[in-house]
Amino acid sequence: SIPLGFFGGIGGASKKGILVKGSNYLEGLNSVKVVVFDKTGTLTKGTFKVKEIVPQHPFTKEEILELAAIGEGFSNHPIALSILKEYGRTIDKNQIVDYQEVTGQGVKVQTEDKNLLIGNKKLMEMAGISYENVEELGTIVHIAVNGQYAGYILITDEIKKDAAKGIKGLKDLGVKKIIMLTGDNQQIGKKVAEEVGINEYYCELLPHHKVEIVENILKTLDKNSKLLFVGDGINDAPVLARADIGVAMGGVGSDAAIEAADIVIMNDQLNQIPLAIKIAKRTRNIVW
Ligand code: ADP
Ligand code: MG
Numbered sequence: 001s002i003p004l005g006f007f008g009g010i011g012g013a014s015k016k017g018i019l020v021k022g023s024n025y026l027e028g029l030n031s032v033k034v035v036v037f038d039k040t041g042t043l044t045k046g047t048f049k050v051k052e053i054v055p056q057h058p059f060t061k062e063e064i065l066e067l068a069a070i071g072e073g074f075s076n077h078p079i080a081l082s083i084l085k086e087y088g089r090t091i092d093k094n095q096i097v098d099y100q101e102v103t104g105q106g107v108k109v110q111t112e113d114k115n116l117l118i119g120n121k122k123l124m125e126m127a128g129i130s131y132e133n134v135e136e137l138g139t140i141v142h143i144a145v146n147g148q149y150a151g152y153i154l155i156t157d158e159i160k161k162d163a164a165k166g167i168k169g170l171k172d173l174g175v176k177k178i179i180m181l182t183g184d185n186q187q188i189g190k191k192v193a194e195e196v197g198i199n200e201y202y203c204e205l206l207p208h209h210k211v212e213i214v215e216n217i218l219k220t221l222d223k224n225s226k227l228l229f230v231g232d233g234i235n236d237a238p239v240l241a242r243a244d245i246g247v248a249m250g251g252v253g254s255d256a257a258i259e260a261a262d263i264v265i266m267n268d269q270l271n272q273i274p275l276a277i278k279i280a281k282r283t284r285n286i287v288w
Contacts, residue, residue, distance in 0.1 A: 009283030017266035018276045019250070025262040028245050029280035033225035034217055035175050035273070038210070038239070039182035039189065041078060041232030042249060043163050043196055043270070048082035048155040051138060055151035064143050064151045071109045071118035071143075074099050076254070077234060079141060080107070082155050083118075103235050104183040104206040106141070117144040120185070122204070124149070136187040163196040166270030171197075173277050177217075181210045183235065210239045218244070230265075230273060233257015247273065 010020045020026045040046050053061040069087035072080035073096060084091075098110035105126070106119015117127055118141060124131040129144045131152070138156040142149070167178060180193045180201040189203035202213060218227055229236075229243035233254040240246035240260045248261035251268040258264050265272045 009279055013276060013279045018272055019264040021262050025245055026280050026283060028226050029277045030284055031224050031226040032175060032228045034177040034227040035170055036179045036214060036229045038231035038236045039180055039192055042230050043192055044157040044159050046078045048078055048157050050082055050086040050153055051156050052154040056149050059150045067116055067145060068118050068143050068153055071107050071116040075101055075107055115146050136185045139184055159192060159195055160270055162269050162271045166273055167197045169274030173274055181205055207235045210236060211242055214239050214242055
């Protein structure tokens with residue numbers, strides 16, 4: 001049977017916009033020793049903006065932006081949304097014959113007369129296309145048309161205002177290990193991790209790498225130490241499911257993530273995670 005106090009704890013959390021899907025998760029928050037964060041949409045806002053469009057001769061800026069927008073027309077990824085927003089016009093989706101989203105890499109699209117690859121350097125490397133290896137001051141989206149490199153679009157995201165405070169809050173509550181995982185490039189990964197106060201981070205990961213890293217950490221933990229994962233569910237739903245406690249960002253998060261998560265943070269603020277642990281500690285003191 002579940003001690004009544006837990007219902008009070010869950011109610012208290014929900015008043016703060018933290019939805020806890022069961023008393024076992026609230027109780028589990030007391031034992032969190034490792035917190036793993038996804039980057040995009042979790043530590044950062046996940047609302048990218050196009051900063052620069054750099055075509056490769058003979059393509060023009062307008063051309064590569066349009067090609068990228070056509071390629072991203074079916075994607076819900078925050079990167080795709082930023083490109084579509086910059087393009088600003090609607091796309092005739094009828095011209096798309098075949099569409100494939102390659103998780104952690106980008107999209108492959110076949111139109112009536114063109115083969116488009118829109119994504120990161122891994123996607124280019126897989127197709128054997130040589131790309132411009134720029135110093136990465138943001139997320140780089142490369143564009144290739146019919147096997148020919150056409151240029152890149154530089155887009156940037158912003159770190160959430162309370163991210164560093166949220167991380168510090170976790171450290172103050174005795175969380176031993178804080179880790180960041182990202183599919184994004186090394187320079188951006190390093191920059192975000194350093195700015196929010198995380199010194200262990202892994203970049204250029206595919207979704208299955210994220211699962212493997214979490215599984216390896218879980219193997220090292222005893223029964224009284226729990227791993228909490230925080231993500232937005234875009235490309236990280238498998239990790240959300242595998243963690244002892246999966247936390248999803250309710251605002252940017254996909255429906256699938258909110259479904260898969262054990263705890264949902266409605267306002268997407270990172271300081272809500274130490275707050276949830278504090279509520280769990282208070283609840284335990286009342287219950288026992
Ligand atoms: P994160 O791990 O930071 O949450 P994702 O796993 O969602 O990021 O994506 C990892 C990388 O894959 C992105 O940084 C980007 O380079 C590439 N990518 C994923 N989806 C797309 C897309 N629709 N268009 C272009 N690039 C994409
Ligand atoms: Mg993600």
